[in-house]
Amino acid sequence: MRRNIVAGNWKMNKLFSDADDLVNAIAEELRSYDTSDVDVIVCPPFPYLELVSDVSEDGDFFTGAQNVSKFENGAYTGEVSATMLKSLGVDYCIVGHSERRKYFKETNQDIAQKIDRLLNEDITPIMCVGESLDERESGRYLEVIRTQIEEGIFHLSADDMQRCIIAYEPVWAIGTGHTATKEQAQEVHAFIRNLIREKYNDDVAQEVSILYGGSCNPTNAKELFAMEDIDGGLIGGASLKHKDFIEIASSF
Numbered sequence: 001m002r003r004n005i006v007a008g009n010w011k012m013n014k015l016f017s018d019a020d021d022l023v024n025a026i027a028e029e030l031r032s033y034d035t036s037d038v039d040v041i042v043c044p045p046f047p048y049l050e051l052v053s054d055v056s057e058d059g060d061f062f063t064g065a066q067n068v069s070k071f072e073n074g075a076y077t078g079e080v081s082a083t084m085l086k087s088l089g090v091d092y093c094i095v096g097h098s099e100r101r102k103y104f105k106e107t108n109q110d111i112a113q114k115i116d117r118l119l120n121e122d123i124t125p126i127m128c129v130g131e132s133l134d135e136r137e138s139g140r141y142l143e144v145i146r147t148q149i150e151e152g153i154f155h156l157s158a159d160d161m162q163r164c165i166i167a168y169e170p171v172w173a174i175g176t177g178h179t180a181t182k183e184q185a186q187e188v189h190a191f192i193r194n195l196i197r198e199k200y201n202d203d204v205a206q207e208v209s210i211l212y213g214g215s216c217n218p219t220n221a222k223e224l225f226a227m228e229d230i231d232g233g234l235i236g237g238a239s240l241k242h243k244d245f246i247e248i249a250s251s252f
């Protein structure tokens with residue numbers, strides 16, 4: 001059965017000493033909460049992965065990366081491979097975040113390749129999908145999500161599909177303070193789960209955790225996570241404050 005998950009995406013924030021303070025504060029804060037029914041994941045920038053991975057060994061959380069190369073290894077200056085991530089103790093990796101789609105022109109085909117690289121290394125992909133404001137307002141949002149899912153992840157076998165996490169992140173909600181309502185989020189989560197059911201079967205659909213991301217905070221997390229098809233959150237801004245992040249993680 002699918003797990004509850006809260007993953008913090010630090011994006012391109014924090015200097016090394018601040019990252020050190022933050023990850024240790026998260027580990028400390030987690031000691032006073034019962035988070036047995038949730039997997040907590042911390043996704044720092046690449047240079048801090050080893051630090052976070054070291055602290056996570058004695059802490060009640062996992063280490064995630066924010067991106068991975070679609071290539072295996074070799075002459076790809078500036079890239080970081082799935083094998084490298086594995087060697088640092090990384091267990092999860094975000095792929096296809098809307099900021100990567102927008103600023104780095106990542107396509108659904110790139111994302112599919114990245115997912116394959118990660119699964120080869122036994123790293124769990126957290127695949128992001130989501131529509132723009134224009135796509136929502138014109139009523140095309142479900143079709144956009146369908147294409148992202150079909151082209152990005154539906155090449156997988158049923159076994160591999162069950163090893164993945166999907167994050168629904170409406171672009172208009174990311175970093176804007178405009179959270180999707182619980183009904184808006186639930187509609188898309190149920191739609192995604194149904195796509196998985198139609199492509200594979202109900203067992204697979206019930207196995208895949210589907211996270212919500214977009215201005216999730218300690219005030220709105222509880223009502224979002226209470227929805228039937230929302231299995232947790234991918235948290236940006238609020239993951240940079242350890243108390244807010246852990247409060248969100250204990251909102252189930």
Ligand code: PEP
Binds near residue numbers: 009169175216234236
């Ligand atoms: C994100 O970028 O994945 C995200 C959800 O950001 P925020 O929580 O800041 O909206």
